[in-house]
Amino acid sequence: MYKLSPEEAEARKKSVFDAMGPRRQKFIINKVGYDKWDPFQEPKDPIDIRKDKSNRTTQMLVRDFLHSKDIKDYSNAYGSGVLEICLGLINNEDRYLAMYEFSCWYQELLKRENIEK
Numbered sequence: 852m853y854k855l856s857p858e859e860a861e862a863r864k865k866s867v868f869d870a871m872g873p874r875r876q877k878f879i880i881n882k883v884g885y886d887k888w889d890p891f892q893e894p895k896d897p898i899d900i901r902k903d904k905s906n907r908t909t910q911m912l913v914r915d916f917l918h919s920k921d922i923k924d925y926s927n928a929y930g931s932g933v934l935e936i937c938l939g940l941i942n943n944e945d946r947y948l949a950m951y952e953f954s955c956w957y958q959e960l961l962k963r964e965n966i967e968k
Contacts, residue, residue, distance in 0.1 A: 864890055903941045912937050 939947025
């Protein structure tokens with residue numbers, strides 16, 4: 852996209868603002884501030900195209916994991932849990948990081964004590 856001159860950008864901003872309803876204008880003035888408001892900012896990445904450290908999307912990770920399992924070994928609740936922890940890990944949420952770290956620690960504990968799952 853090409854760059855606008857400051858005058859053109861301000862004119863477009865004003866026209867977008869003027870086309871809004873009164874409630875939305877009031878919200879922008881009172882909560883955001885007209886000077887800080889940027890109607891042309893880039894949108895954030897949708898959750899489906901966020902990628903993890905291996906450059907895979909959530910959908911790719913869940914699909915690959917579930918394909919590695921026998922379909923008889925999991926239910927809808929199992930698949931839902933896989934999706935939930937996958938999203939949590941990709942979003943770097945503490946709750947899911949803790950569950951992952953505990954699971955790894957617990958697996959090592961079982962190995963050290965020669966206990967099968």
